[in-house]
Amino acid sequence: MSNLSILNTSIRQTENLYSLNDLHIASGAENKHRPALFIRLDTTQELVAEIQKEAPNKPILVRKNGIGTYACEELVLAYATWISPKFHLIVLRAFLAMHRNEPKQLALPEPPKMYQRDLTEKEMQDFCWAWYGLRNYIELTDKLANLLGAFGGDYARAIRQMNERYRNIPQELLPTLQRITAEFNQDITHGNGWNRIIYNVRHPNAIIRSGGLVHLF
Structure with missing residues (x-):
C-alpha cells in the first residue's frame, strides 16, 4: 500500500479508503470543514449513490468508532474540492x-511574483480613467444588447458577446x-472629473450628485 502525505500530514488508509479526519487536519482543521458536515451534504450522498451504482461491491465510506471516517478516492477528492480549490x-x-509511485510532499503553491514599478501620479490616474470608461462601456453595451x-x-x-467578454474586468481591476x-486625496465637493473618478474607485457602487447630474458610477 502506497503512503499518502498531504502538507506534512500522513493520511491513514484501510481497505483502499483514506481518512477524512487526517485530510481535515491537513487542510487546517477549521470547524466548518469537519468531515461530518461534508458527509451530510445532499451532493455527497448523491455522489455515494452514483459510485455504488457503478461498483456495488466497492468500499466507499466507513465510519469507525474512535478513528474517524474513511472514504474512497473519489469522495476524498470531492471533500478536498468542498474545502477549497x-x-x-x-x-x-x-x-x-x-x-505514479512517486510519493513526495507537496507544498502549497508558490506565491505570485511581485514586481516593483515606479508610476507617476498621472499614469495612475490614466489607469483609473480607463477603468471608469470601461465600466461605462459595459453598461452601454448591456443596454444596447x-x-x-x-x-x-x-x-x-x-x-x-463584447459585453460578456469584458464585463468582469472592471471588478477584477478594482x-x-x-x-x-490609496494615498491619493479625495474631495468630490469640487465636482471635477478626477475627484469623481477616485471616489468611484473607492466606492464603486455609490451614486454621486454633482451639478444637477446623477452619476451612477
Missing part, C-alpha cells in the same frame, strides 16, 4: 504522484486600482 489541487497532485435583442441579428449578438491610489 487550492486544497483540492494539492490533494489531486498527491494522488497523481502516489499512483437588451434593446436590440428583441430584433435579433448579427449586431445584437456582437454587442452581447483591488489593484484601490491599492495604487
